[in-house]
Amino acid sequence: MEINGKSVKMNSGSLIIITNLLLLFLSVFVRETTGLFENNDQVINLQASQSVYVNSPNYPTYTYQPGSSGRYVVTAPNGYQIRAECKINIPKASTSCDTNLFYIATDYNLNLLGAEYFCGTGSVTRVSLFNRLIIAYTSTSTQSAGYFSCFVSVSATEASCDCGWARNQKIVGGQVAEVNAYVSMAGLVYRPSGSLFCGGTIISYRYIMSAAHCFDTFNQPADIVARLGDHDLTQPTETIYSVDMNIVRIVRNANYNPTTAANDIAILTTATDIIYTRGVGPACLPFLYTSSFFDNKILTAVGWGSQAFAGPLSPVLRDVQLNVISNSNCASRGFPNLINSQLCTFTSGRDTCQTDSGGALYYKTTRSFAVAIISFGVACATQTPSVNTRVNSFLTWIQQNTPNAKFCSLYY
Known part of the structure; x- marks a missing residue:
């Protein structure tokens, strides 16, 4: 590979020097950087144990x-993190950063919303939250300019896995959830009409879990979009994390x-890997709870479903806490043919409803475990329980149908 006339070799443990002259962009600087970097990106794809100098x-x-x-934009394999150790000399006004700024974004957002920015002289070290990290600079000065040099590396061993986080560590009778509180939530959209028809749950980089009945009618992968974040x-x-993913397979x-x-x-x-971010x-799948029935526990259901039977969908994501009742109790209340791989919830005045189907019921500790899939009920918020699919009854099936997926070994 030739970079600025210097021959470098990329392999495991290698060091790469990046010093390309970037396209000039004359503009009045604003904190909202949309458009500043159009056609002006360097994408650096690193493998495990590789490192690179990113220089101005x-x-x-x-x-x-x-x-x-x-x-x-620096990327690493799924499950790895990126470390940037930077030395900067960025001109600044007497008391504040003004016309020259240096950015590091540990969360993936190309517009640098939420990124840290710096000026002056010194050192800064940051580690990416996931497998992408962004380094950037902007200058609106006509006279002064600076420089930076960052040693960027990928950890030699796979980072500790993570799952079930909320961006900010909130249906019938439910309340509006905090924005991006349920980072694994997926809305399934029928592409021809643009309408939401079910929910789903992200469980790995390429896989979303949902209910089988959601695809009785909408059964062509090309017609389905998963809306994430x-x-x-x-x-x-409203949120910088929103992204649509194409679907290529339904099992x-x-x-x-x-x-x-x-x-x-x-x-x-999904057609491509889901990029993990704060949002x-x-x-987490319930490997810790393989034998639990969750009787008398409180689970949280999430969705954009109707707020009343046959009513309009909620435009905003809502959540509701529901009580798990035993299968014997549920059978005596209208479901005599219930099987062990089903789970019932009942809370007076609260329920899941139409279009919530396929979404998760979460058991929340310090993390959110998707322990059930919303399946069916009799109308919404009646005196009859709702029936859901127990995820711990299908863990082996999930693993068999998610090739190359890596589930958190910390939670087995």
Whole structure:
């Protein structure tokens, strides 16, 4: 590979020097950086144990040019983190950062919303939250300019896995959830109409768990989009994490019975890897709770479903806490054919409803475990329980139908 006339070799443990001169961009600087870096990116894909120097243009002989900007997007394999150790010399006004800024974004957002920015002289070290890190600089000065040099490395061993986090560590009778409080929530949208028809749960980089009955009608992968990181479906720019993923495969449990809703579980495969961020990530699967029935526990249901039977969908994501009742209690209240792989919830005045189907019921400790899948009920918030699919009854099936997925070994 040739970079600025220097021959470098990429392999495990290698060091790469990046010093390309970036496109000049003359503009008045604003904190909202949309458009500053258009056609002005360096994408650096590192493998495990690789490292790279990311340097400003013309470093070390000269500073970058006044009025220029540049952005470096560093990626690592799924499950790894990136460390950046930077030395900067960025001109500043007497008391504040003004015309020259240096950015590090440990969470993936190309517009640098939420990124830290620096000026002056010194050192800064940051570690990415997941497997992407962004380094950038902007200058609106016509005279002064600076430089930086960052040693960027990928950890030699896979980072500790993570799941079930909330961005800010909130249906019938439910309340509006905090934005991005449920990072694993997926809204399933029928592409031809643009309408939401079910929910789902991210469980790995390429896989979303849902209910098999959601695909009785909508059964063509090309017609389905999984909307991730969203909150208000009518406000697409409300959260920076919202992204749509194409679906390429639907696997329904072979023993799914549409009459009884037994074995009501399905796995969707996305066309590309889901990029984990603060607002998008997997739920924990209940490997810690393989024998638990969760009787008398409180679970949290989440969805954009109707707030009343046959009513309109909620435009914003809502959550509701529901009590788990025993299967024997549930059987005596209208479901005599209930099987062990089903779980019942009942709380007076609260319930899941239409279009919540396929979403998760979470058991929340310090993390959120997707322990059930919303399946069916009789109307909404009646005096009859709702029936859900127990995820711990299908852990082996999930693993068999998610090739190359890595589930958190910390939670086995």
